[in-house]
Structures are given as structure tokens and as C-alpha cells.
Amino acid sequence: MKILVTGGNGQLGSEIKDLSGSYPNSEFLFTSRAEMPLDNLDAIDNALQSFQPDVVINAGAYTTVDKAESEPELADKVNHLAVAQIAKWVKANNSKLIHVSTDYVFQGDSNVPLKEGEPTNPINIYGATKQKGEQAIVDSEAEAIIIRTAWVYSTYGANFVKTMIRLMTERDEISVISDQIGSPTYARDLAKAILQIVHGAKWTNGIYHFSNEGEISWYDFAIAIRDLSSLDCKINAIPTEQYPTPAKRPKFSLLDKTKIKETFDVEIPFWKNSLTSMLNHL
Structure with missing residues (x-):
């Protein structure tokens, strides 16, 4: 099986790369921004035509949420038009696609875990471009699985966990938001789930949710990072x-993971266990 992974140097792409050795019968191609720039639609087609993948894992995206507000065209090109281009190629070449999306497609004002069929209503540019990317895949009628995730962190790249460790090392006191609720996602857990689905006997098109189990705020997350890292820093909510x-x-990003667990028999660890695992890796 030939598997092309976009965003090969990102948090998720790097974790998939680490785990790819467990699948010696598959040939992986990890594309970076230089090799397959997602803001260049011709380059996308050229890379896909050259490698002819059986499966595309689209782990690349424009993820700078605040910057997207001032770069809406670039965000749309990467998160929507590039996705549409990949889906079109996948459909035309009888391949399959796993696309990673986000909790930001929702309004974020729920008070119960969000199921896949909830209406999408993004509150920022980033979320709107990701929502359009999802719709482009659905419209393409490609063999595709969309996985929405949230609060992603990893030993690779820049993320909340690594930022907190740096700030708590540098400062005696920090402040962290306590009224945004969700559950973090260790990118390695998501990578395992994706590879399990790709190599499994069952493929069921559709939208799925994946994050670690549990319900916390960013403040709770910061407290756990501090305590598990044995750091001495006052954290204000x-x-x-x-x-x-x-x-x-979004104020509320908790995702209901029932569908992905039941459809693909995916096991999802509790957030604190995954955080401990990541910190040990780090």
C-alpha cells in the first residue's frame, strides 16, 4: 500500500512518521511544505500523479488561528481549495482519503459533547475555511474519512504543552483561561488511530471525532502540565x-467519540495518561 502524508513535518505528520516503521508492507511518502505546498494547486496534482498513492492522509493545514483573520485568502487556499483538489484527485484515481479537521467548525456554545451530525457554524476564519474543506470532500464523493480533532499537542512542533513548560520555567506566575472546555489530543494517539483505520479491514466513509477522553479547561491542563513536570509556578485562572x-x-469543544470507537474499534486513552506519556517522551 502506498500512503502519502501531507504536513509530514507537522505534529501529526511527525508522529505518523515515527509509527510508520510498524507497517513494513506499506510505502510512505511524507511531503513537507517545500515538496507539496498546499497553497499551490498545480504542485499538489504533480505530487499525487508522481507518487500515485492508494491512500492520502491530509495532515497538513493552515493552523495559525489568529493570523488567519488577516490572511483569509491563504487560509482558504490551504484549508479549502487544496483539500478540494486532493479529494478530486482521490475520486478520479480510485484512492482513499483521511482528512484531519477541527472542533473549530462548531459554534462552541454547546454544553454536551458534540456529535458528528451537529450543525457547523464557525466563529472565526480558520474554522470557516476548515468547514469549507470538509464540504468539498463530501461534495467530491471521494472515498473519504474526515476526522475532527481538538487541542492537539506533541513532542514535535509548537503547542500548548511545550509553551506552558517554557513559560513556567521562565516565570514565577502565569494566567491561563479557565472557561474554555474540551479535551486535549496527543497527536501520537491520533496517529495510531489513523494508521489502524488505514490498515484495517473495514473502511466506512464519513465524519468522525477524535480527542483524548475526559473533560477539562485550559487551566486544568496547565495545572496538570506543571504538576507532572514538577515545576514551581503559580497559575491564575x-x-x-x-x-x-x-x-x-469556541467556549465548548468537547467531542463525542462514540462513532469512531464503535466503527473502527479504536481505543482512546484518558487525557492525563497521554499527557504523562508525552512528557516522558519529551
Whole structure:
């Protein structure tokens, strides 16, 4: 099986790369921004035509949420038009696609875990471009699985966990938002689930949700990072209003994972166990 992974140097792509050795019968191609720039539609086609993958794992995206507010065209090109191009190629060449999306497609005002069929209504540019990417895949009628995830972190790249460790090492006191609720996602857990689905006997098109189990705030997450890292730093809980950002953030991002667990027999670890595992890796 030939598997092409976009965003090969990102958090998720890097974790997939680490795990790919467990699948010696598959040939992987990990494309970086230089090899397959997702803002260049011709380059996307050329890379796909050259490698002829059986499966595309689209782990690449424009993810700078605040910057997207001032770069809407670039965000749309990467998160929507590039996705449409990949889906079109996949459909025409009888391949399969796993596309990674986000909780940001939702309004974020729920108070119960979000199921896949909930209406999407993004509150920022990033979420809107990701929602259009999802719709482009559905419209293409390609053999495709869309996995929405949230609060992704990894030993690779820049993320909340690594930022917190740096800040807590540098400062005696920090403030973290306590009224945005969700569950983090260790990119390695998501990578395992994706590879399990790709190499499994069952392929069922559709939208699925994946994040680690449990329900916490960013403040709770920061406290756990501090305690598990044995750092000495006072953490103050603050409301969203005290930390304004160019892009609005969903207040509630908790995803219901029942569908992916039942369809693909995927096991999802509890968030604190995964955080401990990641910190040990780090």
C-alpha cells in the first residue's frame, strides 16, 4: 500500500512518521511544505500523479488561528481549495482519503459533547475555511474519512504543552483561561488511530471525532502540565475576556467519540495518561 502524508513535518505528520516503521508492507511518502505546498494547486496534482498513492492522509493545514483573520485568502487556499483538489484527485484515481479537521467548525456554545451530525457554524476564519474543506470532500464523493480533532499537542512542533513548560520555567506566575472546555489530543494517539483505520479491514466513509477522553479547561491542563513536570509556578485562572485574541475561540469543544470507537474499534486513552506519556517522551 502506498500512503502519502501531507504536513509530514507537522505534529501529526511527525508522529505518523515515527509509527510508520510498524507497517513494513506499506510505502510512505511524507511531503513537507517545500515538496507539496498546499497553497499551490498545480504542485499538489504533480505530487499525487508522481507518487500515485492508494491512500492520502491530509495532515497538513493552515493552523495559525489568529493570523488567519488577516490572511483569509491563504487560509482558504490551504484549508479549502487544496483539500478540494486532493479529494478530486482521490475520486478520479480510485484512492482513499483521511482528512484531519477541527472542533473549530462548531459554534462552541454547546454544553454536551458534540456529535458528528451537529450543525457547523464557525466563529472565526480558520474554522470557516476548515468547514469549507470538509464540504468539498463530501461534495467530491471521494472515498473519504474526515476526522475532527481538538487541542492537539506533541513532542514535535509548537503547542500548548511545550509553551506552558517554557513559560513556567521562565516565570514565577502565569494566567491561563479557565472557561474554555474540551479535551486535549496527543497527536501520537491520533496517529495510531489513523494508521489502524488505514490498515484495517473495514473502511466506512464519513465524519468522525477524535480527542483524548475526559473533560477539562485550559487551566486544568496547565495545572496538570506543571504538576507532572514538577515545576514551581503559580497559575491564575482567568476568563476568556481577559485574554483577547484576533480570532474568537469556541467556549465548548468537547467531542463525542462514540462513532469512531464503535466503527473502527479504536481505543482512546484518558487525557492525563497521554499527557504523562508525552512528557516522558519529551
